[in-house]
Amino acid sequence: MFETIVALATAPLKSALHIIRVSGDDCFEIVSKCFSKDIRDIKERTLLVGHIKNEEKIVDEVVLAVYKGPKSFTGEDMVEITCHGSVLIANEIIELLISKGARYAVNGEYTSRAFLHQRIDLIQAEAINDVINATTKEAKELSLLSLKGETSKLISPIKSRIADVLSLIEVNIDYPEYEDIEVANKGNVIDLVDELVPKIDLLVANGEKGLIIKNGIKVALVGKPNVGKSSLLNALIGENKAIVTDIAGTTRDIVEGEINLNGILLHLLDTAGIREVEDKVESIGVNKSKEAIKEADLVIVLLDASKSLDKEDEEILELVKDIPHIIAYNKIDLSKNKDIKGISISAINNDISSLKEAIYEKLGIKEETFKTPSLNNVRQLGLLKNIKENLLKAKEDANNDLPIDLVNVSLLEAYNASLEILGEYNQRDISKEIFSRFCVGK
Ligand SMILES: Nc1nc2c(ncn2[C@@H]2O[C@H](COP(=O)(O)OP(=O)(O)OP(=O)(O)O)[C@@H](O)[C@H]2O)c(=O)[nH]1
Numbered sequence: 001m002f003e004t005i006v007a008l009a010t011a012p013l014k015s016a017l018h019i020i021r022v023s024g025d026d027c028f029e030i031v032s033k034c035f036s037k038d039i040r041d042i043k044e045r046t047l048l049v050g051h052i053k054n055e056e057k058i059v060d061e062v063v064l065a066v067y068k069g070p071k072s073f074t075g076e077d078m079v080e081i082t083c084h085g086s087v088l089i090a091n092e093i094i095e096l097l098i099s100k101g102a103r104y105a106v107n108g109e110y111t112s113r114a115f116l117h118q119r120i121d122l123i124q125a126e127a128i129n130d131v132i133n134a135t136t137k138e139a140k141e142l143s144l145l146s147l148k149g150e151t152s153k154l155i156s157p158i159k160s161r162i163a164d165v166l167s168l169i170e171v172n173i174d175y176p177e178y179e180d181i182e183v184a185n186k187g188n189v190i191d192l193v194d195e196l197v198p199k200i201d202l203l204v205a206n207g208e209k210g211l212i213i214k215n216g217i218k219v220a221l222v223g224k225p226n227v228g229k230s231s232l233l234n235a236l237i238g239e240n241k242a243i244v245t246d247i248a249g250t251t252r253d254i255v256e257g258e259i260n261l262n263g264i265l266l267h268l269l270d271t272a273g274i275r276e277v278e279d280k281v282e283s284i285g286v287n288k289s290k291e292a293i294k295e296a297d298l299v300i301v302l303l304d305a306s307k308s309l310d311k312e313d314e315e316i317l318e319l320v321k322d323i324p325h326i327i328a329y330n331k332i333d334l335s336k337n338k339d340i341k342g343i344s345i346s347a348i349n350n351d352i353s354s355l356k357e358a359i360y361e362k363l364g365i366k367e368e369t370f371k372t373p374s375l376n377n378v379r380q381l382g383l384l385k386n387i388k389e390n391l392l393k394a395k396e397d398a399n400n401d402l403p404i405d406l407v408n409v410s411l412l413e414a415y416n417a418s419l420e421i422l423g424e425y426n427q428r429d430i431s432k433e434i435f436s437r438f439c440v441g442k
């Protein structure tokens with residue numbers, strides 16, 4: 001029994017039109033109570049023009065898109081009411097539908113219904129959110145690939161290969177009397193793990209890049225005072241957001257900016273120059289800079305090309321040594337020392353292209369990465385790593401000659417994690433897997 005839910009699908013603002021979605025077992029019944037035509041017997045997807053009526057009073061002239069389940073987004077009987085774009089009208093229609101037996105939907109409920117009715121898997125459900133929240137064209141396109149089911153296809157073969165070996169072992173354990181079944185041995189497990197682990201490693205690497213395309217990265221600009229960090233932030237974002245002066249210690253708090261670098265969103269953090277200070281406010285700023293280093297996905301260490309490296313620079317380089325970083329020399333226009341090795345820029349002259357290229361290169365994103373479907377959220381990546389760990393455990397147990405039913409425990413864990421990626425965990429039926437592969441019941 002699926003209650004009938006109703007909600008506004010468009011933003012609650014004045015606009016040309018609004019769309020109200022209704023979905024559930026009594027959808028057609030409820031809509032018929034307030035529409036000028038009876039839609040209860042509609043069997044095919046159709047469009048109808050008519051009036052929404054509260055008893056005899058006309059509320060609005062509308063277009064109804066009627067979807068007979070299961071051929072609808074949710075998989076249920078569903079109606080989309082397109083009305084005029086006044087929030088008052090939309091609310092009046094929603095209230096009317098609620099008075100006739102619908103209830104207001106909670107966040108994500110239409111998508112969760114689509115998942116429950118197996119119209120989409122969990123990866124696709126997550127992708128719907130990603131498409132809506134994408135902040136770059138590239139992120140949106142990557143999420144659309146997941147929505148189309150391309151990402152789900154990456155995990156299905158892995159799930160299926162684990163199921164092959166798992167079911168072979170289970171059959172051996174459960175039906176030892178059958179002689180025409182291949183005997184499961186540790187070789188089956190070792191071959192499986194050797195085949196799948198490199199594939200999983202590739203999926204993880206692609207997924208991590210997909211995560212960068214979707215969410216962008218945090219980039220901290222750090223260095224001692226006066227090297228030009230705030231000038232660099234301003235040059236990167238193309239506006240004078242951060243205060244720039246020749247006084248060391250100008251920036252006290254983090255100043256944020258954002259740019260789209262060839263399709264990757266960079267969340268930039270300009271920080272206070274790091275040095276030993278007595279001043280209370282500045283020292284709080286310096287602590288914040290150190291925190292920013294720890295939180296950043298990438299740190300740009302700025303050095304002054306017109307001066308020699310000193311102890312303060314060395315200390316900052318020490319702070320970032322275990323964090324992905326790029327070293328860049330600023331104020332190259334002042335530098336008499338022409339043979340600087342590394343990236344050299346001049347922030348105040350907007351001569352920063354070599355740094356932008358270095359950032360992009362460091363991310364390892366290629367043209368084709370944008371078109372490569374990937375398991376690119378934290379949940380999916382965590383489960384992928386879980387599959388790998390369990391496969392490696394199964395191989396270790398097999399190599400240690402543990403009984404096959406014990407080796408099987410980790411294999412089953414890996415299989416369950418692959419189901420969980422697709423959101424199929426609760427639908428799992430291992431016996432179905434077994435019987436689909438073997439004629440055990442013959
Ligand atoms: N010649 C030259 N001067 C620069 C360049 N970049 C910045 N400056 C100057 O260096 C001084 C310090 O610049 P800021 O951007 O405020 O330096 P900062 O690293 O943010 O300094 P703090 O906020 O004090 O840590 C200013 O006078 C800038 O005009 C550059 O590429 N060339």
Ligand SMILES: [Mg+2]
Nearest residue numbers: 229230250251
């Ligand atoms: Mg500054």
